[in-house]
Amino acid sequence: MDIFLQQIINGLTLGSVYAVVALGYTMVYGIVQLINFAHGEVVMVGAMVGLSVIGALAASSGLPPLVVVLAGAMSAVPVCMAVGYTMERVAYRPLRGAPRLAPLITAIGISIILQQVAMLVWSRNPLSFPQIVANPVFEVAGAHVSAVQIAIVSVSVLMMAVLTLIVYRTRLGVAMRATSENAQMAGLMGVNVNQVIAATFVIGAALAAIAGVMIGTYYGIAHYKMGALLGMKAFAAAVLGGIGNLAGAMLGGILLGVVEALGTGYIGELTDLCHIDWISTSLAQRCAEDGHVVVFGSNYQDVFAFVVLILVLVFRPSGLLGERVGDRA
Amino acid sequence: MSLLRVESLKISYGGINAVKGIDLEVAQGEMVALIGANGAGKTTTLKAICGVMKPAAGKVHYQGRDITALPSHVLVTMGMALVPEGRGIFGRLTVEENLDIGAYTRRDKAATRAQLAHVYEMFPRLKERRNQTAGTMSGGEQQMLAIGRALMSAPRLLLLDEPSMGLAPLMVQRIFDTIRRVAAEGVTVLLVEQNAKLALESSARGYVMESGKITLSDTAPALLDNPQVRQAYLGE
Numbered sequence: 001m002d003i004f005l006q007q008i009i010n011g012l013t014l015g016s017v018y019a020v021v022a023l024g025y026t027m028v029y030g031i032v033q034l035i036n037f038a039h040g041e042v043v044m045v046g047a048m049v050g051l052s053v054i055g056a057l058a059a060s061s062g063l064p065p066l067v068v069v070l071a072g073a074m075s076a077v078p079v080c081m082a083v084g085y086t087m088e089r090v091a092y093r094p095l096r097g098a099p100r101l102a103p104l105i106t107a108i109g110i111s112i113i114l115q116q117v118a119m120l121v122w123s124r125n126p127l128s129f130p131q132i133v134a135n136p137v138f139e140v141a142g143a144h145v146s147a148v149q150i151a152i153v154s155v156s157v158l159m160m161a162v163l164t165l166i167v168y169r170t171r172l173g174v175a176m177r178a179t180s181e182n183a184q185m186a187g188l189m190g191v192n193v194n195q196v197i198a199a200t201f202v203i204g205a206a207l208a209a210i211a212g213v214m215i216g217t218y219y220g221i222a223h224y225k226m227g228a229l230l231g232m233k234a235f236a237a238a239v240l241g242g243i244g245n246l247a248g249a250m251l252g253g254i255l256l257g258v259v260e261a262l263g264t265g266y267i268g269e270l271t272d273l274c275h276i277d278w279i280s281t282s283l284a285q286r287c288a289e290d291g292h293v294v295v296f297g298s299n300y301q302d303v304f305a306f307v308v309l310i311l312v313l314v315f316r317p318s319g320l321l322g323e324r325v326g327d328r329a
Numbered sequence: 330m331s332l333l334r335v336e337s338l339k340i341s342y343g344g345i346n347a348v349k350g351i352d353l354e355v356a357q358g359e360m361v362a363l364i365g366a367n368g369a370g371k372t373t374t375l376k377a378i379c380g381v382m383k384p385a386a387g388k389v390h391y392q393g394r395d396i397t398a399l400p401s402h403v404l405v406t407m408g409m410a411l412v413p414e415g416r417g418i419f420g421r422l423t424v425e426e427n428l429d430i431g432a433y434t435r436r437d438k439a440a441t442r443a444q445l446a447h448v449y450e451m452f453p454r455l456k457e458r459r460n461q462t463a464g465t466m467s468g469g470e471q472q473m474l475a476i477g478r479a480l481m482s483a484p485r486l487l488l489l490d491e492p493s494m495g496l497a498p499l500m501v502q503r504i505f506d507t508i509r510r511v512a513a514e515g516v517t518v519l520l521v522e523q524n525a526k527l528a529l530e531s532s533a534r535g536y537v538m539e540s541g542k543i544t545l546s547d548t549a550p551a552l553l554d555n556p557q558v559r560q561a562y563l564g565e
Contacts (some may be wrong), residue, residue, distance in 0.1 A: 179429050185417040190405030190434035190482065235331070246409060313424050 002142040008258060013149040015257020016156035020211045021234035022203030022249035023163060030244040032202045033179045037107040040231015041114035041204050042083055046076040046212025048122050049128050053091040058132045065132040076209040084205025088198050118224040126223040129216035154213045159207055160250050167246060186304060236309035242322020251320060256305055263304040271295040295328035332357045332486055335388050335463035338387035340377050349374040349541035360518040362528035364562060371521040372414050375490050379411045380404045388483055406434045408485035412492060414473040420464025424455055427463050429530030448477040451507060469500035476507060486517045493524045505531055525562035529553050
């Protein structure tokens with residue numbers, strides 16, 4: 001099996017989910033200069049609602065599996081949209097114009113609340129995400145591609161295309177871009193700025209809902225804290241691409257997924273001390289016995305996103321496609 | 330009947346009383362100039378009229394209705410449009426998107442398209458550059474865009490804040506020709522300007538503002554002849 005190609009495929013799958021989640025961060029940042037740290041929790045809520053609906057329908061309805069999964073996703077979307085709207089209305093709108101630290105702390109608070117509510121509603125234990133759709137695996141040039149992977153990449157690409165159309169081709173999109181550039185002036189054009197900001201949160205939440213169902217289906221597991229790490233990684237992806245920049249979030253998400261997959265695939269081999277077993281005889285002995293003495297194994301998977309985040313912040317704080325950052329925090 | 334009436338308006342921000350109780354009135358179809366030195370409170374007055382700033386006291390009446398508490402996006406639907414100081418165009422949007430958003434509150438597509446054609450006829454330069462990012466245009470072109478964008482809402486009352494600022498004399502002439510043309514088409518205009526001569530020559534009446542108060546109000550020709558105005562604002 002070709003590890004390189006295989007990890008590229010895995011990376012693209014995960015990366016397209018990161019990209020979809022990163023869009024939520026970047027859209028909100030673009031319009032209100034707020035990092036909505038609770039966005040990852042919206043993904044989790046999406047996964048949980050999807051899990052419940054799919055589980056219930058699969059057990060009782062007798063509908064075809066694909067329809068059940070679609071129904072799960074379609075129920076997650078409105079729930080997450082409501083969560084996104086409420087979050088903006090209750091937690092962020094009253095703080096508009098407040099010092100930047102205030103909404104940031106609120107975001108962390110919202111994310112804790114959402115986690116705890118999810119824990120009470122669902123479970124404190126990891127839940128298995130119902131995998132009811134047949135998932136044939138295809139072999140392509142020595143690597144495996146599953147139907148779920150193909151579906152995840154296709155759905156993500158479709159959502160990114162739809163979002164791009166909304167932002168660049170509709171009245172709401174023009175209003176969003178105008179508001180992000182100069183909210184006061186947009187108001188003077190007749191744009192109801194509060195409505196546009198709410199719409200931005202709601203659209204981001206809808207994307208997060210689908211991302212939640214996709215990630216649940218992919219890993220086959222859902223947990224009330226799953227949003228935290230996923231959210232942080234997607235945030236790293238948004239920063240990598242240039243926060244506030246839509247194309248940047250898409251690029252950053254996919255790059256980050258690929259970097260993470262390749263890193264995970266190769267870190268064991270790269271940090272295998274048996275490459276340098278001449279430095280000590282006892283090491284050589286162990287190598288002869290076990291074959292490998294690995295310093296960092298693939299359990300370091302989650303490190304790469306943050307290494308990338310740190311490197312970006314040090315060497316190119318504006319991100320790959322970002323313009324200026326200036327005083328933006 | 331007056332279209333706009335401001336009554337004992339007081340505005341303060343950052344601990345400064347920028348506007349200390351002013352009255353002014355603009356009749357339907359009239360063009361009125363508000364002149365005064367830098368920092369006199371002219372821009373602040375406009376901001377309170379168009380709903381960007383909340384006044385500390387006083388009232389703004391528009392079309393016979395108290396609009397003091399209304400947000401700017403509602404005032405746009407009532408036919409008020411502002412060309413702000415520094416133009417306030419959306420630099421990352423294209424020229425045509427800027428004009429589109431000027432007509433944001435209008436639902437009648439045919440009339441909006443006709444208005445766009447009218448604006449392009451008024452400023453052929455904007456038509457040439459319709460797909461260009463607005464931020465890449467010259468200052469004069471941006472001012473044309475700011476005026477064109479305001480006209481896209483088919484306003485009844487056009488508020489202009491320092492339209493001549495930072496422009497070459499030739500461009501100032503063109504901008505003022507356009508403003509006079511817009512006024513002649515029946516749009517009521519309240520013009521805030523530091524270029525007092527040009528403003529008064531284009532207007533029917535004028536107000537002079539000094540450190541937050543209106544110190545003079547008269548017909549434009551009378552103000553142009555007023556020795557005080559001549560000395561302080563016309564450089565004579």
